[in-house]
Structures are given as structure tokens and as C-alpha cells.
Amino acid sequence: MSYIDIQNINFAYHPKRPILQNLSLSIDKGQWIAILGHNGSGKSTLAKAIIGLLEPDFGTIDIDGMTLSPTTVYEIRKKIGIVFQNPDNQFVGVTVRDDIAFGMENLGVPQAEMLEKIDFYAEKVGMKAFLDKEPAELSGGQKQRVAIAGILAMQMDAIIFDEATSMLDPTARRELMDYIRELHNEGLTIIMITHDIEEALWAQRLVIIKDGTVFRQGTREELLKEPVTFIEAGLELPVGLQISNALKQMNALSLELEEHLWESSLKK
Amino acid sequence: MKNVIIGQYIPGSSFFYHIDPRTKIIAVVVLMVATFLLETIWQVLIGFGIALILIIAGRVPIRKIVKGLKPLYVLLLFTLVFQIAFNRVGTIVLDATMQISPFSILFMIAATIIWRLLASFKKFSLLLFFAYLVGLFFIMKNLAFSPLWTTWQLTIYDQGLIMSGFVIIRLLIIITLSTVLTLTTKPTELTQGLESLLRPLKAIGLNSEDFALIISISLRYIPTILDEANKIMNAQASRGADFAEGRLKDKVVQVISLLVPMFIIAFKRSEELADAMESRNFVPGKPRTRIHDLKFNYRDLITTVITVLCLAGSILVKVL
């Protein structure tokens, strides 16, 4: 049994224009999965459905053996956290400390335990020196790390990153990606929602969403063998792989060169 | 980047900073009530003395308090003029004939010009203003020569002066007290204190926790919204919206060009914020634990004792 099991979900604000259509997907515990699609493909709607921020019109979502419903949604939100795109619009607290505490306060964690955990997880995301800072004094990348600390402090199994890097500059983006890898190594399930293929290739498994449903899925190596898949889904391969594919078509690609281009494009 | 800090809070570590916000709020309210019980100029002067001692002991910058008084200069001046002009009790301290003539008007115009020219020395603006008033008085009293157009009698009674002093000092005490509160208490602590104090109102259906959360989220987003308003204004200024020099007819559209984006962005933000809060297990009305705990300590005891003594003192002088 998979950790997250999505069966034929459909969602629409207007019945004529479905956003999710018969989408099925399962995600194993501890996996790092990237959900990839161009703007408007429905991938963010999927993220919201998984943590019960919107209810599918039909179809079911099972998480850790529980079927998502208005009664189980609070249990499920204790297991899966989400980091959204806009760092400013998810920073609830007046200071970093208050923001990390927010989720725990909602869960009724005793104060002494909260203080301990705030220190621990702030240290972990490198924000300990900033505990008393206000959001106006922080960069976008720092705000995203505070959001992560808040989720970690609630002892979650999985984190969804919904375009979480898209408003960051390249340096902050790289730092966040490195940090996500660390979290994955510690056993967290990572669900990355993105339209950036470079980022998606950090994941073990890719799911390409197109027109509200799963277009292709598999390991990155499997999917990259058919570059046309990405083009059809409105995505663009990393430059190294584009070069490799073009050379291959011209029969100008040696085996070593191909190996090198692939290796350097797929970060571990 | 730009530092937008809300409220007047200035970081510090004196006595006042370590008092529980609830104690501070109650103490300030009680002391204000006590101030209103006072009846003579001597009593308010003593009250003001106590307030000054507290400020100095708490190392609160007096400069900041003076700054807080600025919007009230007009009110203070009005009180002074009103009391001097209409209070007709007690003994006469001044009875002067004021004369208006072409000369005195000329002199007054000259004085006004000199005053305005010197006004660039902002540091002494208040002092200059009083010098100007005294100058006007002196001109009308002594520099009229002839021909006189009209004369009037300026009569000042001692009670008028005393009453205006009384009212002004009382106002000073109240402003000083509230400024000390806002200078030494973080906005978050203030909301928490209020929340805690409003808790009994649950009986009449007011959920003080939700109320406090609303206030603290508002406080948190004020700098963000200000920053955004500034950006929107710049974006529309780039399209020729001229908020300073434009025609009135255009201004209506220009104001709309600011308000619509602000509302749309704010609406989107509130939706995203609601999602973020919900996904972090927030359920309105459900009991939560709090990271900040309000605790009374010996400082609160001292504050309470001083406050009670002040109140008792003012009741005492009222009754006796």
C-alpha cells in the first residue's frame, strides 16, 4: 500500500472546464517525487486536493491508510505539510519565533516543548540567529526556510513544495534545493510541484501533468529516453540534454560524451 | 532593505520592558483615572513630577515623548487661549490696553515675516512661536502710536492662568503615560495583554483569542501592504498618473488605479493566507496553546503597589 493513493479524482470550478480529470497517482513513503507541468496544467490544484484545501468533485484520496474526508482532514494535515509559492503570504507570525510556533500552537503543543522545538528546528534551517526578526527584515529564501521549520516542528511525514522556489533568486533557490535534499535523506517524503525541469530532475520519480491528468510518469532516466514527451507537455529539457539529443540526431554523439552530458545534467 | 516598523516601540531593557503587558495596561488606565481625580494645580504638578521620575527611572527618551505631543500643540494652545480669554475668576494679574493702529499692524506683519523666516530652525520652532506671541502682545501694547483705530482691554485673571496650567499638565500626564506604554511594549505584547484582559468577555460572545489573532496578523501585514502600496503607486506613476500635480478630473481615475490593484492583491493574499493557516492546522475557535506566556513577577508587584498608592493618594486628596 502506498503512502498516498489518489484514485480518479476530478475537480472543476465550472463543469465545462475541468481542472483535474480522472487523475490517479500513488506515492510511496520516503520517495522524492516531482510533479511537473506547465502553467495552468492543474498541478497546484492537485497539491491543494492532497491536503484537503479543496475537495475533489469525485474520486478518492487515501493517505497513510486513511481516506481523506472532512472528518479525517485534520489528521491528514498532521502528516503532510505544504510550502507555498509566495513566501510573504504564508508567514503568519509577527516574528520568526511566532511563525514557527503557529502550527504547534494550533495542535496544542505545551509551551515548554514548543520553545525547545523552535530552538532545535530554527537551528536546523539556519535561522536561529533570526528568531526575533520580523518578516519585513527577511529575504524570500529565509522566509521559506522558516516555513519549513514550522512544518518540521509538527513532525510531519511529508512536505509538498508548491512552486516554492519560483519567487527566489538563483542563489536562494539552490540553497533551498540543497536543503530539500537533506530533508529527503532524513526520510521525509518530498512532493515537488514545479515547472522547472532542472529542479524536477533532483527527484527520483517524475510525474508529468497535462490538461489535468497524468500524462507520463516514471523514473527520470525512463522519461528522459523519450525527450519528445517533455516537448509535448510544454516543457524544456536542461541545456546539456538538449545538446545531447541534437547531437544524437546528427549521429555526432560518442558514447562517452552522451554519458558525460547525462551525468552532469542529472544531479544526485 | 527598508525598515518599516509598526508602532512606536523602541527596543530597550529598563524596568518598564519587563513588566507584564497586562499590568502595564491596567496601571496606565488606573493612573489616568487617578489623574482625573486631581483638583488643584499643585496636585497635578506633583502627579507630573511622579510621571517624570518614572520616565527618568525607566530611561525612556524624553525626546520621543515630546514628539508624541506634536499633534496636540494646537489643542494645548487653544486651551491656553480659551482659559485666558474667558475665565473671569480670581484676582487680575494683567490688565492692559491693546491698541490697533496702522503702525502696530505694520509691526505685526514684520514680526510675522521674521518669525516665518526663522522657522527654518526647526529645533527651536516652539520657542520661536512663543517669542512671536509675546512680540505681538508687546507691539499691541506699546508700539501703536497714532492714529488709533481701535482699542480693547486684555484682562487676565490668575485663575485663568492656573486653570489653563492645570488642564495642560493633566493632558501632559495622560499623554506621557500612554506614550510610555507604547514605547516600551511590543505591539505583539500589547495585543496579548489585551487578549488576556478581554478573556472574560467570552461570556458575551466575544472570542478574545480570535480577536487577538486578527490584530496580530493585521500588525504583521501592515509593513507588507505599505510597501506594496508604494510599488503600485510607482507603477501607476510610471504610466503618467500624477498624484501631485494632476488635474482633479484625472485624479479620480488615478485613485481608482491605486485602489483596484490594492484590493485585488489584498484579496488574493487573504485567500493564500487562509490556505496557509488552514494547512498548518488552524481551526477557528479551537483552543490553542500559546508560545508567549504572560507571567507576573516582582516588578509587576512593585508597579501594582505604586499604581495603587497613586490612586489612593488621589482619592485621599479628593475626599479630604
Next chain:
Amino acid sequence: MGIQFKEVSFQYPGWGKQFFEALKDISLTINDKDEFIALVGETGSGKSTLAQHMNALIFPTSGTVEINGVPITAKRNKKIKYNSIRQQIGLVFQFPEYQLFEETVEKDIMFGPKNFRVPEEEAREMAKKALNMVGLSDKYLTRNPFNLSGGEKKRVSIAGILAMNPKILILDEPTSGLDPAGKKLLMNLFKSIQKETGKTIIIITHDMDLVYEYTNRVLVLNEGMLEFDGTPDYLFHRHDIDKWHLDYPATISVLRAINDKFRYNLDIYQKTIDAAVSTIAKAVQS
């Protein structure tokens, strides 16, 4: 004419005597014709502050910015019509949400021209022309701007500035948040606008691939200082650009890695993927 910065510094006010120095002693000249400039640097390096000086949205703390011959200094001069400067230098902000407000795309684009007293009919004509310039057809004129996709909103917001017919067009991170197809479309649009009209275009960006492929001049800001002003070729031939927190374009990095690994001697300075591919193919086949 154009824009001249003469020893410009700018400070944001802060607590007491502290302040944040966003720009330090910047001198540079921007022509109002035929330039395609990239303004790069990490977040907080002063890029946006510099851009806002270019159309007199903010005033230097010291030094002078001369915009088409009009000097802008710390002191506001009542004789200068700052507003008309903003018509000559168009600045498009990063988020279209900051400027869209009318019920139709047409009305929204007409807002700029009308602020500069252009008659209704003429403004309508300009709006149409500007919309076509950004690659949207006339049928968009009657659409509600809030119902458009992110990329379309962005293009309408650019049209709103283009309709004022500025000599210089400045765009703050125009491609951020767009997918690869949207990015390419927009960049090609800028290129064709630049070619057809001869306007100078300045983009603020973090994307070095775009800088290398499209622009002909780069300004690098780091901690408020102008560290580099020259062609992208000169910039990427340097080996120390990481001290300004810049990356190399992907084509250069990929080709450089191939050279290192296989001891080839390829010319790594290729602006496009196609050029990189043919460079490698030639080397392999010979």
C-alpha cells in the same frame, strides 16, 4: 540624449543615524537608441533602485541623473515636469497585478496615453498598436485583464507602457514565473520591438542564458556598486564573476565541462544551443 548617471548615490532612510546605502557612486551613460541592456546582480544589489532612478521615481541622495538633458538631483525642482520624463522612459514593474485595474484591456492600455493628454481616439489607436506589438490580437481589446493567463497579463502590462511610446523601455524581471515557452516568446518580442523601433531596452534579470543570447550590454551591480559595464562576451570571458554571485550561461558551462573532461579545445563562447551543438559536431566529425 539618453540617461547619464553622474556619481549617483542613494540611501534608504533607516533607524536614527543608520541608513541603507542602496547605490554607491554610480556613473554611466545609456543611449536612447539601439541598446539592449541587461541589469544583473543578486537580490538587494540595487537593481530596482537604479531602474527607478531612470524615470525619476526616486531622487538620488547625491549626484545627478540626467534624463534626456533634464538634471535630476536630490532637491525637487518645481520647474521640472517629472511626469513627462516618465513618458519618455517607460518602466514596467515585475508584477502586472501592480498596474492592471480597468475593466477592459483597451481601457487599461489607454490609461498611460490619456494621462499625457492624448485625445481619446488617438489613445485608442495607440492601445491597439501597442497590443499588437506584444503579439496579442485585437480581440483581446475587449477582454477583462483579470481573466487572462499570467503570461498574457504580463504582455498587456508591457503594452500599457509601450502605448506611451517611450524612447527607453525598462522591464523589471519580465520573465520571472513564466514557463520556458512563455520566456522565449517574450524575449523574442523584445528583440523584435528593439529592432523595429530602435528603442533602447533594459531588462533586469537573473537568467544568464537570456543575458547572453539576447542583450548587447550588461551592467553588473553588487552591493550598490556598478562592478561591470560591457558586452556579455567580455563579462563571461572573466573567471571571477562568482564574486558578484553570477552564474555562467548554460551553453558555456556545458561546453567548458566537455573541454575539461575530454581535453577538447572547443570554442565555448556559444550563445545558443544550436551554435553549441554545431561546434561540438564539427569537432567530433573532424
